[in-house]
Amino acid sequence: MRRLLAVTITVPILVAVLVHALGDDPGTRPAPERRKPDLSGHTLDGRPFTPSDLRGAPVLVSVWASWCDPCRQEFPLLVAAARDLRGVHVLGVDLRDTASAARAFLKETGATSFPHLSDPDGRLALELGARGVPETFLLDRDGFIIDRMIGALTPGWIEAHVPPLLDP
Template identity: 35%
Template sequence: MKRMLMLVPLAIFLLIAVFLYKGLFLNPSDIGSTMIGKPLPEFSLASLETPERKVTVADFQELPALLNVWATWCPTCKAEHAMLNKLAAQGVVVYGVNYKDDSDAARQWLAQLGNPYRFSVEDPEGSLGINLGVYGAPETFVIDRKGIVRDKFVGAIDERIWRERLAPLYQSLVDEQ
């Protein structure tokens, strides 16, 4: 009986080790989203570019599109920004959500680094971010012609991520007519 009791800690250790080992092979940018397959949530927020203008889901006229959650306090967003400018220059439709940020700093940032967004909404309290299930910035959602979220990517979009994951989906949504 005493020998069996001595095996209990070993069994617990092995069980924990299996879970930790499995975690080594998870992709941290593949968090998933409860929004996949659902329409963008309703909102009414100020436009970053024109604060007196209220933006709603109805303002997302050009779809499919990318919806990029960004902030000036986010160093990864700054690293991603050049890629977003490049995509916008190639005709990819990109909308922005300025997440829990200072509006003046955000406008200055876009003036200095370029503005890839058709428009950005101010989300100073993070209410839209909460409704989208945002964990932080940057996060990018792929939206189809009907305003349905088709994919979510957490982290910076770079050439590889665009080419291998997002571009094929985006192009297939553009080709749907």
């Protein structure tokens, strides 16, 4: 009888834990609120950067680091997006990295065609609401976060989320 009671109690708890853990795909959860992050800062080459440089077009903001292997895997996709998606800006946010390591990473991945902000203390990542690297945020034409991808980008995610923001 005790064994039946233990199974009756334990099984539903285990099922609830598994449903909670496996239920949502964390990579495609929408941004929790519509807000406009302040992405002011300096690029990796030391130039000042203001978000007004990006207004008027959707922006893919990638939070990355040179020490992040999934970042290295997703960068060819970001380079292709910056090259091929007309009307979309791409912006990198280099999290807790040295400038020399970051510049070497960009040279190696060919991602020098779009700006990258230095974020040595994590302020910009926190401003975006990032939980780690890689993480990508999609901003609308006015600079508001409208979606996010936790983990490495995929072509399918870009195809599903970016074209609807572009003019026909």
